Amino acid sequence: MPGMLSLAGGLPAPDLFPAEELAAVVDEVMRDSARAALQYGPVAGVPAMRECIADRAGETGAPTEPGQVLITSGSQQGLDLLARALLAAGDRVVLDDPSYLGAVQTFRAAHAELVPIPGDEDGMDTEVLAARLRRGTRCRLVYVVPHFHNPTGGVLGPERRRHLAQLAEHYGFLIVEDDPYADLAFDGARLPSVDRHTDRVVRLLSLSKTLCPGFRVAGLRGSPELIGTLAAVKQNADLQTNTFGQHVLSRLLLRPRFLPRHLSRLRRHYHARARRLAGLLTDRLPWLAFQMPRGGLFFWCTITSGVDATELWRACVASGVAVVPGPPFCVERDGTANLRLSYATLTEEEATEAVDRLAVTHAGLTGSRGAAG
């Protein structure tokens, strides 16, 4: 919508895409290997891309061979393939409450029964999960976003990672570790993947927030048997992930010293933008409580004035500022006092104006409420 300022999106900042380096590798691909990059490729992925993802998976979790990697058309496809291959109607899927909407929708579309587990800034409360399992709840998958959870920003703590791994071994479920924001830790410190503690993990390694989303190339790490099963489903789904994007991104990741430099720049800028939005919220919106995030793209906020999040969202749209209210992320929990705000894409001027519009919109709602009461 023209003039709309968005604190709503889950989009990464386009000014932080490694555009110069990408232009160089795109040029290399067209010069050196156009015929291969423009042709069909293997179902499970171009070998160089599988190797890059295997290396990245090994650096951040358990040692990984290329045969343990499937290249998917974004991590959303990874979720969909898992649901198609592993879930029958009525199977139980444990997940945080609130959770990433795309995952909730995929599991619902598979007619799974959702088992929401509450959490806090240290992620899913594994004691609550353990109690549910002890009381006889059986589940097939446990879905977690372990770094800078969308929407809450929580980070699954080291103890809980170990505990979750133990529960997976004991009760025989598979952990789906969807970790797109891990590279965006402001202090650069990411925790080791849960697959360090158990084999019962499928990890989704997105590049959308780390490099850029436009090629729709992601990796999925699992056992070679599971990769074979998922590849058969993928062949029916879309034959293969686009060859060109795999050639480009594998070349980019193989550039010496590219990734650490790029990630360091990314973290510095996102941290600055998060601090800036935190300052604006603190100064201008005293009715909004939040914790300063440690990474990722989002502030998960609580409205302390009693205004309903969905009502505020509607009024905000009319005032030219987009936010996301809590309820769509929630399974059982009440999200009517929550807002998710992204600090990724707005300039300083735009962020200031967006927060101004939020302040005025909120004042309008509380004013009219006061007048009506």
Place this chain on the structure above:
Amino acid sequence: MPGMLSLAGGLPAPDLFPAEELAAVVDEVMRDSARAALQYGPVAGVPAMRECIADRAGETGAPTEPGQVLITSGSQQGLDLLARALLAAGDRVVLDDPSYLGAVQTFRAAHAELVPIPGDEDGMDTEVLAARLRRGTRCRLVYVVPHFHNPTGGVLGPERRRHLAQLAEHYGFLIVEDDPYADLAFDGARLPSVDRHTDRVVRLLSLSKTLCPGFRVAGLRGSPELIGTLAAVKQNADLQTNTFGQHVLSRLLLRPRFLPRHLSRLRRHYHARARRLAGLLTDRLPWLAFQMPRGGLFFWCTITSGVDATELWRACVASGVAVVPGPPFCVERDGTANLRLSYATLTEEEATEAVDRLAVTHAGLTGSRGAAG
């Protein structure tokens, strides 16, 4: 496999990709619109790409608005989305016998009941279909590859197109018109799409054989309602087709005079390669009957010596030449006397050597049979 010569693949010829023009538009995209091309995009497709496909659909069939187009991650995804959105277990799908293997697998994965209909060089015998429908067979989808059918090379004739459209109107099924080879008519004459005759058509517009397969960008034409339904399934499946490929291919298709020139070059070269293979087969393999194809990528051949196609295929692999035997394409029909040969990718020298190996392999089988008998 090193040294293996392939008459088996369904791959287009990489030396005929428009590599120079693609390098130019890739460069333009990185220069003019990198941020948009590297970012997330709309579920149903980038507007310019939807417009290009709508224009192309209108030129070759019924007038088409961009709202009637969904951009898919290749036409294989189009098939998969249709199966997911429209088929319940046990629903009947009518198709040619033999048929494209990817479609057969997708419909089988959806637990559809396959209803194979015989055909000839004019495609599916719609009189046989009409008789089945009159006797009470109800079906949800009828799947056709109307130009240069894979594997038979048949072209659904004008009368049969009209007849099929009438049957769709009368019996209420949907025609899935999968038309990847239409642009490869050696004489440049393609028949109008079946959607000229009825609205009850979903058309899959692949660019893999026309431009190149490596971007995995295709179009699907249907009613705006169906596009909405399929877009909801696509959002769960992979969010969207890669943005970069859509930017590149829409720019390529918008280049003035590019497409007619490119297609003319493509047809000229494929026609020459087909004539060359026809000459080799006629000269060297008197035990193989075939019709000279009018377009597409394949020869559908009949083994007249009594050698079993699967046995020949196995022996060929051992001799360093790949072919495809008939049975995998067949639903009910016997394909044990058939071979599918592609003329697309081998050089003159390679094609000669491949046919030599086929001749020697076949002689080995008939010789040993003679000796054993």
